[in-house]
Amino acid sequence: MEHYNMNLTLKVWRQKNAESKGHFETFHVKDISSEMSFLEMFDVLNERLVNEGKDPITFDHDCREGICGACSMYVDGRAHGPWQKNTVCQLHMRAYKDGDTIVVEPWRADSFPVIKDLMVDRSAFDRIIEAGGFISTNTGNAVDANAIPVDRFISEEAFDAAACIGCGACVAACPNGSAMLFVSAKVSQLALLPQGNPERKTRVENMVQQMDKEGFGNCGNIHNCEAECPKGISVRNIARLNKELLRAGLTSETVK
Numbered sequence: 001m002e003h004y005n006m007n008l009t010l011k012v013w014r015q016k017n018a019e020s021k022g023h024f025e026t027f028h029v030k031d032i033s034s035e036m037s038f039l040e041m042f043d044v045l046n047e048r049l050v051n052e053g054k055d056p057i058t059f060d061h062d063c064r065e066g067i068c069g070a071c072s073m074y075v076d077g078r079a080h081g082p083w084q085k086n087t088v089c090q091l092h093m094r095a096y097k098d099g100d101t102i103v104v105e106p107w108r109a110d111s112f113p114v115i116k117d118l119m120v121d122r123s124a125f126d127r128i129i130e131a132g133g134f135i136s137t138n139t140g141n142a143v144d145a146n147a148i149p150v151d152r153f154i155s156e157e158a159f160d161a162a163a164c165i166g167c168g169a170c171v172a173a174c175p176n177g178s179a180m181l182f183v184s185a186k187v188s189q190l191a192l193l194p195q196g197n198p199e200r201k202t203r204v205e206n207m208v209q210q211m212d213k214e215g216f217g218n219c220g221n222i223h224n225c226e227a228e229c230p231k232g233i234s235v236r237n238i239a240r241l242n243k244e245l246l247r248a249g250l251t252s253e254t255v256k
């Protein structure tokens, strides 16, 4: 595709902290290359704001390669912007044309309070992981890879679930603010594999208990989460989470 430059209007959500109200601020950016990433476009704008002695726009980012899940924001009302199965850092300006207006907002979810501008606090996800998103194993020599045979279909399912990057788009896209897709992916990736078996029951109970404690809503089978997930995590995992929870409840394990 031909490279081109464009002038754009940005309407960006500005908010000092979780307590303050917030408002949209309009910026005009010039000569933006179609080859820039969306975050690079913000870098150009922020450099200008700093040079003008103004407060730069706060946004979260880390890898800029679609693997860390930090670059959470709404672009024109879509979680992670207009491209399917894509993160904002991997959204490129060729998605836009000269003269476009782009509206950028933070995740809107009670469990993800705004830290500043476009950056939200997703530590609720960390606490859910701490509640059970791990396996306990003795250290020592690495076990031979072939020692525990795993069915090909099962390993593929576990790998697909493990692709979740914890970005929170599923919560932001859900009218109930449900974290079921995230939690189900994290439960599934371990429940499917033999290594996850010893803590299988307590894991699902503790993670769901923590999810409820954090104030995430219930799943309403709307499936916005799957549609907006940058990693294509399937709602099949939610069915598996419910099954795992039922299975745990039918046995006598005690919740820690």
Ligand code: SF4
Pocket (backbone or CB within 6 Å): 069, 163, 164, 165, 166, 167, 168, 169, 170, 171, 181, 182, 185, 225, 228, 229, 230, 231, 232, 233
């Ligand atoms: S399930 Fe998808 S949308 Fe939700 S946190 Fe994981 S990667 Fe992000």
Ligand code: FES
Pocket (backbone or CB within 6 Å): 060, 061, 062, 063, 064, 065, 066, 067, 068, 069, 070, 071, 087, 088, 089, 090
């Ligand atoms: S910055 Fe890491 S996924 Fe976007």
